[in-house]
Amino acid sequence: MSLNKSQMVTLFTNLVRTNEYDLTMYGRMMAGKLLGFYHPGEGGIAPGVGACSFLNKDDFFSPHHRAHGMGHMLSKGIDLKTYLAEHTGKQGGCCAGRSSFHASYPAFNQFMYSGFIGYNFTPATGWGWAAKRAGKQQVVMMCSGDGSYGQDRAHEGMLMASNWRPPIIFWCENNGLAIHARTDDMHPAEHISSLAQGFDIPVEIVDGQDVFACAEAALRAIEHCRNGKGPFFVECKTTRFREHDIGTPDLIEDKPRTEEMINELKQRDPMVIATERVLAEGILTQNEIDRIKDAAANEVADAWAWADAQPKAEPCEEALLAAVYAP
Amino acid sequence: MSRDLPLIEAIREALIEEMEQDEKVFLVGQDLRGTIFPHTSGLVDRFGTERVIDTPISESGMYGTAMGAAHAGYRPVVDFMFGGFTYVTYSEVAVSTGQQYFLHGSQTPMPLVITAAVGAGGRLANDHAMAIHGSFLHQPGIKVAMPSTPYDAKGLFKAAIRDNNPVVIPWHMGLMMDKGPVPEADYIVPLGVADVKREGNDVTVLANSLQLKNALAVAEKLKDEISVEVIDPRTFEPFDMPTLLKSLEKTNRLVIVDEDWENGGFASTISARVMEQGFDLLDAPVTRVTFPNIPVPGGYMEPYIMPNPQKIEAAIRSVCA
Missing domain, CATH: 3.40.50.920 (Rossmann fold)
Known part of the structure; x- marks a missing residue:
């Protein structure tokens, strides 16, 4: 499935926007201006953009926690200013400032983002069940990292998807590390996607540093699911350039990752790979790229300005008590 | 008109009436079709396999299906068979579901019913006998009820299914065949009324x-x-x-x-x-x-x-x- 020019521009733009958001989050956290954790995305932002840039608004999706799913969310069409407000405990936050960074956007059929890794697999079965029953060709883009496949929920979700054939794409962003643990030390097989084969779920493995390759795989998986052919598994081989979360030492097992290791990884920077390709194929000129970057920088600056201007969410206890149960 | 029914039959009537009234209501659990307890007996013939769902022995997957369906506007009744089995996926029921509505800005109601048989007295030991109401009472965002009579059983189950929040409603095995009057006309026992x-x-x-x-x-x-x-x-x-x-x-x-x-x-x-x-x-x-x-x-x-x-x-x- 080859991409047309407009699709490639969309992907490149969303990649640039994701990168811009991700870098400001790092800066904000280092400046003490972000609440909670931040799990930097640098080096691993292509899969989310590829997965979500061509979803429909009513498709269900669950973002991966890396870069806090911002690439997934903005690619799906969500305006992230309310996410920034949420992340800073503001009234204009998408969840009224109550969710820390584990937010949801029900209008976009995004309901879950849990600090319990792998807890999105089983509700995904329910979204897939609902999508199948509604018969409107919706799909479920179930994004997660390699680490979440240690959860029994992942296995139960795949088992039930395998039984019921709902339109679920298991989108694995395998960056080789779960906090400090090596994926190849935690999982017996070379590929996480080997697990899916035990459930008779078709698999595709893709270069997770290449946003266009990710999107092509996503489009194939989406078409498979929309056509009622049951679940699909895509494993994106990706990486990360920074520590697991800001403030945690950047280790591999018990040893710091060396500069040589990181430089080696940076040979395959998704931003560089995408830029070289759009230039080489004449999809975009350098001037157009610069404009896209400027627009992204402005978008992120505006989003932060909006979020910063929001008052803190500090309702009275009575208001909170009244918010626990639905009427 | 009222007849004497066993408590378990009163629960079955509540399920049937609510499933007939609202096509968003469905059952998910293990061996509901073949039945372990009689409240789901014959329901698959009446409502089909789409609305009476048997899952593998995967409590988290089973419960997660209900959670996801609730996000999407359905009103699942999750039957854990024995209450002790809710502890297998306690984190989902108690934390993920109970706190979802509040933490996500009171936007997405979670209309779920969690039911199971509980109660000591059968010489079954902990897994098949533990109480669950206290454990869920501890958690914010969940309603918890338990019937003592067939009348209350039917009325509470109907109220629970119509409620827009997760409601944990176990029933005691020692009362399963206890008979009492149950009206034929539609009624509920409101949650929160002793x-x-x-x-x-x-x-x-x-x-x-x-x-x-x-x-x-x-x-x-x-x-x-x-x-x-x-x-x-x-x-x-x-x-x-x-x-x-x-x-x-x-x-x-x-x-x-x-x-x-x-x-x-x-x-x-x-x-x-x-x-x-x-x-x-x-x-x-x-x-x-x-x-x-x-x-x-x-x-x-x-x-x-x-x-x-x-x-x-x-x-x-x-x-x-």
Whole structure:
């Protein structure tokens, strides 16, 4: 499935926007201006953009926690200013400032983002069940990292998807590390996607540093699911350039990752790979790229300005008590 | 019109009526089609495999299906077979579902019903006998109810299915075949309304489910000596505090009977609330009849831990002394 020019521009733009958001989050956290954790995305932002840039608004999706799913969310069409407000405990936050960074956007059929890794697999079965029953060709883009496949929920979700054939794409962003643990030390097989084969779920493995390759795989998986052919598994081989979360030492097992290791990884920077390709194929000129970057920088600056201007969410206890149960 | 039905049949009627009324209601569990308990008997013939769903032995997957479907606007009833099995996926039920509505800005209601058989007395030991209402009562965002009569069972289940929040509603195996009048006409028992099952003047006994039966038997036995008022909470969360306080204005004494551990359960919670809101009404310390903190044993040792008429009578006598 080859991409047309407009699709490639969309992907490149969303990649640039994701990168811009991700870098400001790092800066904000280092400046003490972000609440909670931040799990930097640098080096691993292509899969989310590829997965979500061509979803429909009513498709269900669950973002991966890396870069806090911002690439997934903005690619799906969500305006992230309310996410920034949420992340800073503001009234204009998408969840009224109550969710820390584990937010949801029900209008976009995004309901879950849990600090319990792998807890999105089983509700995904329910979204897939609902999508199948509604018969409107919706799909479920179930994004997660390699680490979440240690959860029994992942296995139960795949088992039930395998039984019921709902339109679920298991989108694995395998960056080789779960906090400090090596994926190849935690999982017996070379590929996480080997697990899916035990459930008779078709698999595709893709270069997770290449946003266009990710999107092509996503489009194939989406078409498979929309056509009622049951679940699909895509494993994106990706990486990360920074520590697991800001403030945690950047280790591999018990040893710091060396500069040589990181430089080696940076040979395959998704931003560089995408830029070289759009230039080489004449999809975009350098001037157009610069404009896209400027627009992204402005978008992120505006989003932060909006979020910063929001008052803190500090309702009275009575208001909170009244918010626990639905009427 | 009203007929006498066993409690389990009253639950079955509630499920059928709500599934007929609202096509968003469906059942998910294990062996619901073949049935382990009779409340799902024949439902697959009536509603099809799409709405009576059997899953593998994957409690998290089974429950997660319901959660995801609830996000998407369905109204699932999740049947865990035995209440102890809710602990397999307690984090989903208690944390992910219970806290979802609030944490996500009160945007996405979670209309889920969680049911299961509970209760000691069958020599089944902990996994198949543990109470669950206290554990879920502890968690914000969840409503918890438990019926003691067939009438309440049908009415509470119907109210739970229509509620826009997660409602945990176990039923006691010791009451499964107990018969009582159940109206044919549509009705609900609202969540959060206790029921004075027997009026009295000397002492209030707050007892639920199977223990309500024991409390009523003791009240009858003592009627010429001590006038016992028996209140069935029916719902643990929200709890009907006004009904209890009104009773205490009259009796000034309270015994709470609860088939659950003493630590941090319903009985402790209500004891503390009575101290805070009704201390001046009390002529004697609130007394609890609960499980001591011993695991529910198998074999012949359940009587060591279960509340029973003798223990209830002793507690009543101690507060009336």
